[in-house]
Amino acid sequence: MQTYDLEAEGLRGLNASLHAQSEQTSQTNWEVVNPKGSHAIAVGLDAPIEVSVQGSTGYYCAGMNKQATVHVKGSVGPGVAENMMSGLVKVDGDASQYAGATGHGGLLVIKGNASSRCGISMKGIDIVVHGNIGHMSAFMAQSGNLVVCGDAGDALGDSIYEARLFVRGSVKSLGADCVEKEMRPEHIELLRDLLARAESDAKPEEFKRYGSARQLYNFNIDNAY
Amino acid sequence: MCGIVGLFLKDKALEPQLGALLTDMLITMTDRGPDSAGIAIYGDETASESKLTVQSETPDADFAGLAEALQAELGGAVTLERRDTHAVLTVPAGQADNARSVLRQIAPTVRSMSFGDTLEIYKEVGLPKDVAARFEVSAMTGTHGIGHTRMATESAVTTLGAHPFNTGSDQCLVHNGSLSNHNSLRRKLQREGIHIETQNDSEVAAAYLTWKMQNGASLGEALEQSLDDLDGFFNFVVGTKDGFGVVRDPIACKPAVMAETDQYVAFGSEYRALVNLPGIEDARVWEPEPATVYFWSHTDTNSLNKKVA
Numbered sequence: 001m002q003t004y005d006l007e008a009e010g011l012r013g014l015n016a017s018l019h020a021q022s023e024q025t026s027q028t029n030w031e032v033v034n035p036k037g038s039h040a041i042a043v044g045l046d047a048p049i050e051v052s053v054q055g056s057t058g059y060y061c062a063g064m065n066k067q068a069t070v071h072v073k074g075s076v077g078p079g080v081a082e083n084m085m086s087g088l089v090k091v092d093g094d095a096s097q098y099a100g101a102t103g104h105g106g107l108l109v110i111k112g113n114a115s116s117r118c119g120i121s122m123k124g125i126d127i128v129v130h131g132n133i134g135h136m137s138a139f140m141a142q143s144g145n146l147v148v149c150g151d152a153g154d155a156l157g158d159s160i161y162e163a164r165l166f167v168r169g170s171v172k173s174l175g176a177d178c179v180e181k182e183m184r185p186e187h188i189e190l191l192r193d194l195l196a197r198a199e200s201d202a203k204p205e206e207f208k209r210y211g212s213a214r215q216l217y218n219f220n221i222d223n224a225y
Numbered sequence: 226m227c228g229i230v231g232l233f234l235k236d237k238a239l240e241p242q243l244g245a246l247l248t249d250m251l252i253t254m255t256d257r258g259p260d261s262a263g264i265a266i267y268g269d270e271t272a273s274e275s276k277l278t279v280q281s282e283t284p285d286a287d288f289a290g291l292a293e294a295l296q297a298e299l300g301g302a303v304t305l306e307r308r309d310t311h312a313v314l315t316v317p318a319g320q321a322d323n324a325r326s327v328l329r330q331i332a333p334t335v336r337s338m339s340f341g342d343t344l345e346i347y348k349e350v351g352l353p354k355d356v357a358a359r360f361e362v363s364a365m366t367g368t369h370g371i372g373h374t375r376m377a378t379e380s381a382v383t384t385l386g387a388h389p390f391n392t393g394s395d396q397c398l399v400h401n402g403s404l405s406n407h408n409s410l411r412r413k414l415q416r417e418g419i420h421i422e423t424q425n426d427s428e429v430a431a432a433y434l435t436w437k438m439q440n441g442a443s444l445g446e447a448l449e450q451s452l453d454d455l456d457g458f459f460n461f462v463v464g465t466k467d468g469f470g471v472v473r474d475p476i477a478c479k480p481a482v483m484a485e486t487d488q489y490v491a492f493g494s495e496y497r498a499l500v501n502l503p504g505i506e507d508a509r510v511w512e513p514e515p516a517t518v519y520f521w522s523h524t525d526t527n528s529l530n531k532k533v534a
Binding site: 037038055058059077078093094098099115116134 | 477480482496497511
């Protein structure tokens with residue numbers, strides 16, 4: 001276990017050390033202490049390492065993650081796991097705006113609530129939120145799965161493309177071109193796997209599925225004004 | 226981008242540390258606003274006195290003999306305590322607004338930063354750490370306070386363009402964001418007789434709240450109505466003599482985080498600003514909801530925390 005004191009040793013040293021790890025590294029476990037809300041912790045990782053952050057972070061924690069597992073034992077600021085490519089990012093607390101934005105792959109788990117614009121423009125990432133999500137979540141979402149065990153805020157899935165949205169609780173309102181869809185057996189199976197990987201005991205049968213009505217994004221002339 | 230910090234104390238034991246805690250929070254927000262900084266402090270009330278905070282570009286010349294000149298006009302005892310480019314004038318209770326008008330006549334180069342019974346505002350151009358040091362903010366005591374670090378977008382980088390803004394007795398406002406309808410609203414408020422000093426969008430928001438409260442609204446009601454009447458992006462943190470309020474616009478793209486313990490309620494643009502507060506590890510920490518008014522008061526124990534949209 002490598003322990004890094006962020007307050008004493010600084011951010012650049014941390015990210016440089018993490019970037020220096022390769023596929024074959026023997027230093028697979030890292031612990032970051034004293035994060036104190038700092039920005040850009042564990043950004044741009046590309047090795048099968050495990051990083052645990054002992055406290056809350058600021059902006060862009062675990063952004064652009066590849067392969068690595070980043071576990072934040074606190075809450076995260078805006079843009080956690082933004083543009084994640086693969087790997088796992090787990091947040092024990094809450095997440096601020098645009099969690100998992102533009103993510104291409106991997107799994108983002110938020111044990112608390114996520115605020116506005118969760119999964120905005122997601123491109124293949126899977127996001128599981130144990131609590132609620134805020135307004136404008138999954139705006140222009142292109143692919144991947146957003147699972148919400150609590151409630152969703154206003155304008156869920158506005159201008160959505162082909163991402164799947166699963167919500168167990170209420171949806172305050174759906175955005176343009178986002179509609180409720182049938183839960184088929186393959187969706188139950190998909191959800192069961194995601195919930196298990198996200199350590200949620202919610203039952204897949206309790207969720208509703210939402211997705212694109214496909215009336216907007218193919219430039220249907222009736223939508224022009 | 227701007228930084229906001231705010232601290233509303235519930236526990237009197239922390240009052241001697243208010244300035245020190247706010248200074249630390251303010252300096253942490255330097256990255257969000259390095260061009261100017263300001264702080265509003267609500268201190269002790271003295272029954273027979275009101276006060277004005279004033280500022281001058283030439284304090285040596287302007288502050289010499291100012292108390293005596295003001296006393297001659299007002300008729301009651303006036304004292305002056307200088308802090309760098311600012312000075313706090315104490316005047317007989319209830320005379321602060323009148324003193325402000327008199328000052329405009331007898332000392333036109335002296336600018337009013339705030340007036341009221343307990344509020345003092347200090348603000349200048351420069352790095353937050355330098356501004357805080359000039360005014361010795363860390364030694365200040367009080368019941369609640371609000372600080373702002375500014376990165377200007379809507380008006381010039383000047384002392385008067387810095388936050389907090391004070392437009393009514395013991396009222397202050399800081400703003401992170403930008404308002405789109407401030408010009409039309411400024412004209413409307415000026416027609417209503419509200420004094421607005423600058424071309425700054427945030428001052429219009431402060432003046433709007435003052436106008437609403439002059440017409441009978443509580444701070445909470447005024448904040449609710451601001452959601453309908455102000456167009457643009459905003460996080461506002463506002464102070465009154467006994468209260469502390471927070472509201473975000475419905476889009477809520479400007480960051481905000483709050484923390485509450487038995488000892489205090491704190492606001493920061495980022496969590497970083499809160500990390501050195503006592504007991505933060507066990508505080509309830511949350512992101513304030515969009516279009517929702519939060520309000521705490523020293524006198525009203527049923528503090529408002531109300532969702533309006």
